[in-house]
Amino acid sequence: MTVDGTALVTGASAGIGRALAKEFAANGHDVVLVARRETELLALANDLEDAHGVRAHAIELDLAAIDAADDLHAETEDRDVRVDVLVNNVGIGTQGAFVDNDLGRELDLLQLNVTTPTQLTHRYGSEMAERGHGGILNVASTAAWFPGPFMATYYASKAYLKQFSEAIATELRPEGVTVTALCPGPVDTEFQERAGNEDTPVGQGEQAADAVAARGYEGLQAGRRVVVTGWKYELLTRLSNVLPNRLTGRLAADRNTPD
Numbered sequence: 001m002t003v004d005g006t007a008l009v010t011g012a013s014a015g016i017g018r019a020l021a022k023e024f025a026a027n028g029h030d031v032v033l034v035a036r037r038e039t040e041l042l043a044l045a046n047d048l049e050d051a052h053g054v055r056a057h058a059i060e061l062d063l064a065a066i067d068a069a070d071d072l073h074a075e076t077e078d079r080d081v082r083v084d085v086l087v088n089n090v091g092i093g094t095q096g097a098f099v100d101n102d103l104g105r106e107l108d109l110l111q112l113n114v115t116t117p118t119q120l121t122h123r124y125g126s127e128m129a130e131r132g133h134g135g136i137l138n139v140a141s142t143a144a145w146f147p148g149p150f151m152a153t154y155y156a157s158k159a160y161l162k163q164f165s166e167a168i169a170t171e172l173r174p175e176g177v178t179v180t181a182l183c184p185g186p187v188d189t190e191f192q193e194r195a196g197n198e199d200t201p202v203g204q205g206e207q208a209a210d211a212v213a214a215r216g217y218e219g220l221q222a223g224r225r226v227v228v229t230g231w232k233y234e235l236l237t238r239l240s241n242v243l244p245n246r247l248t249g250r251l252a253a254d255r256n257t258p259d
């Protein structure tokens, strides 16, 4: 069951989202690009239209707002765009002990990494199910497998997204909708600077966004439920199934703090 049609990508102005938007356009999909930096979105939209002859929409929106999903859905309706593939890519991280971190930033993280993707999945997923066709690609992380001291909310948010993806993959498959959780290890993007974890081992982006995006696209089209990128992380996620959380949490704590 392959998925064609328009792909909406959140967090498309940089990093993995930008690479995913390029990947979808290169494979002939019209795209809807969503983020806050309009200049970047418009430039990317122009490039993709020129390079691949697809239609590319740019929508400037703060996805950390509680009504962002409703606003985005209304905007795509106004533009008469039917979303066939939803790519929940937007996400941020925070570094530091949870009780010392700014609570407002932690709540923004939960809105961006958990609530907005959930709301968008409800909005667009129900329409896909009604049509009997569609795809959802959720960008989780290998962090989903571990407790993550010093990036506690980030790891927990990715565990939510992965479990949510796998659950609705079962629910939506009979409706003709495929759901894939893309789980990269550390990728070289703006993420580390936003999260403030550039000086930690986990903050060393080892993987390239383009390669991660290609694996995600391929996984979605193959109907895979979970795609882990990087052999080291394939091994680690498998190992974590047999190791106690106390131990994997200690390992993650080391990787999440400056050397």
Ligand SMILES: NC(=O)c1ccc[n+]([C@@H]2O[C@H](COP(=O)([O-])OP(=O)(O)OC[C@H]3O[C@@H](n4cnc5c(N)ncnc54)[C@H](OP(=O)(O)O)[C@@H]3O)[C@@H](O)[C@H]2O)c1
Pocket (backbone or CB within 6 Å): 010, 011, 012, 013, 014, 015, 016, 017, 034, 035, 036, 037, 038, 061, 062, 063, 064, 089, 090, 091, 092, 093, 112, 139, 140, 141, 142, 183, 184, 185, 186, 187, 188, 189, 190, 191, 192, 194, 205
């Ligand atoms: N990089 C990694 O090591 C890594 C590893 C595994 C998983 N991931 C996941 O991959 C996804 C993408 O991360 P990335 O590494 O590509 O990060 P990135 O380079 O920081 O890009 C984040 C994207 O999200 C957008 N964004 C951030 N806050 C936003 C907001 N409030 N409203 C709308 N858009 C917002 C940014 O655009 P604007 O600033 O223009 O809004 C940008 O386009 C995230 O879910 C992340 O958790 C990343």
